[in-house]
Amino acid sequence: MQYDVIIAGFGGQGVMLIGQLLSNAAMMQGSRTVWMPSYGPEMRGGTANCTIIVSDEEIGSPVVPHPHAVIAMNRPSLDKFEPLLQPGGLLIINASLIDRKAARDDVDVIYVDANRLAEAEIGSAKSANMIMLGAYIGRTGAATPEIVKSAIAKKMVGKEKFLPANEAAIDLGMKIAAEQA
Amino acid sequence: MSAEEKIVFSYPTGLTTKNTHYCPGCLHGVAHRLVAETIDELGIREKTVGMAPVGCSVLAYEYFGCDMVQASHGRAPAVATGVKRARPDLYVFSYQGDGDLASIGLAEIIHAANRGEKITVIFYNNAIYGMTGGQMAPTTLVGMKTTTTPTGRDPGERGAGNPIRMAELLATLFTPVYITRQSLLTPQDILKAKRAIKRAFQLQNTGFTFVELVGTCPTGWGMTPSESNDWAGEKMVPVFPIGVFRDTEKGI
Amino acid sequence: MEKLLMKGSEAIAEAAVRAGCKLFFGYPITPQNEIPEYMSKRLFQVGGAFVQAESEVAASNMIYGSAAVGERVMTSSSSPGMALKQEAISYCAGAELPVVIVNIMRGGPGLGGIQPSQSDYWQATKPGHGDFHSLVLAPASIQEAVDLVMDAFDLADQYRNPVLILADGLIGQMMEPVTFRQPTERVFDKSWAVTGCVDRKPNIVNSLFLQPQDLEDHNHKLFRKYAQMEREEVRVEEYLMDDAELAIAAYGTTARIARTAVDAARTEGIKVGLIRPITLFPFPKAAFERYVGQVKVLLDVEMSMGQMIEDVRLAVHDRIPVRFYGRVGGMVPSPGEILDQIRTLAQEVSQ
Known part of the structure; x- marks a missing residue:
């Protein structure tokens, strides 16, 4: 079984971070995993994206031209990656910042009002990315929430006071994914 | 040795006994000896490593009596x-x-100096490329004929530039x-140069130390050794003035 | 052993430190900046030193200096920067100094681009001025990069020769779980090093031989080492080659992508395998030659216009036709593109 996902957004939205958390969680649960970033000038304030693969078997190509899932944190990312999604794939759209619906009708779509919910329910707009990650693992099961939360804890040594908010954001994302099933 | 006999001169152990390949009248041999005497007097031969360059003194690794590394052209300060x-x-x-x-090693010398590498650089300036046959050097005087400035170095129409004064240039840096x-x-002059070289080695572990030596190239200049010494005194020294440009311990 | 999720560049740097690398000299160039950045923190923790040099030329001459005193030392760069390091690499080979150099390749020629590429195969395996070889190791995963870097320091010391890690930008930038094994602790004779001539004659580190006979003898001495490398150091991975009628030749990340394509082709019943050189010098000639008579067509796949293909062709001496598929400029071939190539060749072979 192989899960692959492209996570994309503006620099500063934390797309690289949730990608690394997912990859770390995969490693901690004993899966094979690759995290691959876009790099170069596009990282300087422009859009950023990363590809994460989680698999039971040795991972061949780290390049995934047609992913099983796309997490789009902003409009340019949706425009760029929606067409590449595999038929039957999963598209998670940050509805707070993206003013259009999915154009594809052959994919599974979750709309997450991530920025607004992060502020209203978690108390920090910075948690929008964690809500999106929660929605992804909730729908795919690529990693369990427990392992994702321990990956977060590992990453936040010394900043434990932010841990409850991040855990709540993961739970909220999972809830949204379940509601839209 | 009888009681009357006294050693007044000997070969420094900082030099090997190999004959040098330097031309008659060339002052590289003098410069080598001053470095070797310094190494002897400080008793540091067994903990000294020297870098040989590319140029006339490329074979310096055969002449100094300590561990030596041959460096590529201009990179000795990096090595x-x-x-x-x-x-x-x-x-x-x-x-x-x-x-x-x-010339080719300008970046390496400036940055080694600026980082404050704890090394001593001995810079023999005779205003010409000797080994390759007398071409223009960055220190060649204006008007001086070389095999690549056959009508004399011309900073004007021919755009050959002016002599670079390395000691002054490096003295613009904060670190040395x-x-x-x-x-x-x-x-x-030689006695003074010896004192300068010795001071550089003594200060070496406090920072970057640099001794430029105005020397000659009778072969490249087409002069006898004594004409060369006179010419260097008359023509080079006014462009390359003798002096101490930095001695932080003495507040200079 | 603890598994860590690490970026390739940082894992390479950490592996070097664990292998006993005490000194690093580098110059910024994308996409390998994480290596000097990591070293600038890490080496001071282990009593080593880091210098951001004024240029790649200077950095590579600094490793020449540190290797001359017998310390383990590394530098890293990317393609245009590697061109500038060629001078010192040749001097290291000539003076028989053990150094480790990492090249995280980007596209060229000229300033080229900064995206993944394999366009330095020639520069790596047919390097600088004079008759010499670096030993060239090409990892296809972060774990393999880590293992090869640790081996590289031993190989450099064993052969007193430059060892090059040749990786593309993907290996440098991506993250994978890695574990670090213990270093081998092999002890190497370094009595040649310039450590101060206490109770011995002065040592000289040098690559100048003005007498033609001396230089010819020196070249023969170096080539005896390269011959020994060809006998003892060849590394290659073969995948599904037992019954293969088609074979792909690819190294580094391209080989991983090709592996995915091979798996897909196998599900379609196409008998295809993969030969992945891990050492690019010494090149695994025998691994290709062995399949003369079995494999009907070889497909060489690279992120270049076709550089390794020359060595593949030399290995099989026209006894197997060698085709080529390459992407350049930072374009990375997809498994689907390679699968299409395999299908076309399979049809051709069956006709």
């Missing part, structure tokens, strides 16, 4: 950096000519602790 950073307990010096140091220019043209 010396690698040696000293790996072994800060060693005394490290580079011995370089004007083409090596002031000792920068001086001496000459090797008279016995008095």
Whole structure:
């Protein structure tokens, strides 16, 4: 079984971070995993994206031209990656910042009002990315929430006071994914 | 040895006994000897590593009696950096000519000086490329004929530039602790140059130290050795004035 | 052993430190900046030193200096920067100094681009001025990069020769779980090093031989080492080659992508395998030659216009036709593109 996902957004939205958390969680649960970033000038304030693969078997190509899932944190990312999604794939759209619906009708779509919910329910707009990650693992099961939360804890040594908010954001994302099933 | 006999002169152990390939009247041999005497007097031969350059003194690794590394053209200060950073307990010096140091190796010398590498650089300036056959050096005087400035170095129409004064240039940096220019043209000059070289080695472990030596190239200049010494005194020294440009310990 | 999720560049740097690398000299260039950045923190923790050099030329001459005193030392760069390091690499080979150099390749020629590429195969395996070789190791995963870097320091010391890690930008930038094994602790004779001539004659580190006979003898000495490398150090991975009628030749990340394509082709019943050189010098000639008579067509796949293909062709001496598929400029071939190539060749072979 192989899960692959492209996570994309503006620099500063934390797309690289949730990608690394997912990859770390995969490693901690004993899966094979690759995290691959876009790099170069596009990282300087422009859009950023990363590809994460989680698999039971040795991972061949780290390049995934047609992913099983796309997490789009902003409009340019949706425009760029929606067409590449595999038929039957999963598209998670940050509805707070993206003013259009999915154009594809052959994919599974979750709309997450991530920025607004992060502020209203978690108390920090910075948690929008964690809500999106929660929605992804909730729908795919690529990693369990427990392992994702321990990956977060590992990453936040010394900043434990932010841990409850991040855990709540993961739970909220999972809830949204379940509601839209 | 009888009671009346007294050794007044001997071969420094800082030099090997190999005959040098330098031309008659060339002052590289004098410069080598001053470095070797310094190494002997400080008792550091067994903890000194020298860098030989590319140029007339390329074979310096055969002449100095300590461990030696042959460096590529101009890179001796970079190689010396690698040696000293790996072994800060060693005394490290580079011995370089004007083409090596002031032309192709300009970046390496400036940055080694600016980082404050704890090395001593001995810079032999005779205003010409000797080994390759007398071409223009960055220190060649204006009007001086060389095989690549056949009508004389012309900073004007021919765009050949002016002589670069390395001691002054390096003295614009904040980091170096000792920068001086001496000459090797008279016995008095040689004694002063010796004191400068010794001071550079003594200060080496406090920072970057640099001794420029005004020397000659009778073959490249087409002069006899004594004409060369006179010419260097008359023509080079006014452009390359003798002096101490930095001695932080003495507030200079 | 603890598994860590690490970026390739940082894992390479950490592996070097664990292998006993005490000194690093580098110059910024994308996409390998994480290596000097990591070293600038890490080496001071282990009593080593880091210098950001004024240029790649200077950095590579600094490693020449540190290697001359017998310390383990590394530098890294990317393609245009590697061109500038060629001078010192040749001097290291000539003076028989053990150094480790990492090249995280980007596209060229000229300033080229900064995206993944394999366009330095020639520069790596047919390097600088003079008759010499670096030993060239090409990892296809972060774990393999880590293992090869640790081996590289031993190989450099054993052969007193430059060892090059040749990786593309993907290996440098991506993250994978890695574990670090213990270093081998092999002890190498370094009596040649310039450490101060206490109780011995002065040592000289040098690559100048003005007498033609001396230089010829020196070249023969170096080539005896390269011959020994060809006998003892060849590394290659073969995948599904037992019954293969088609074979792909690819190294580094391209080989991983090709592996995915091979798996897909196998599900379609196409008998295809993969030969992945891990050492690019010494090149695994025998691994290709062995399949003369079995494999009907070889497909060489690279992120270049076709550089390794020359060595593949030399290995099989026209006894197997060698085709080529390459992407350049930072374009990375997809498994689907390679699968299409395999299908076309399979049809051709069956006709």
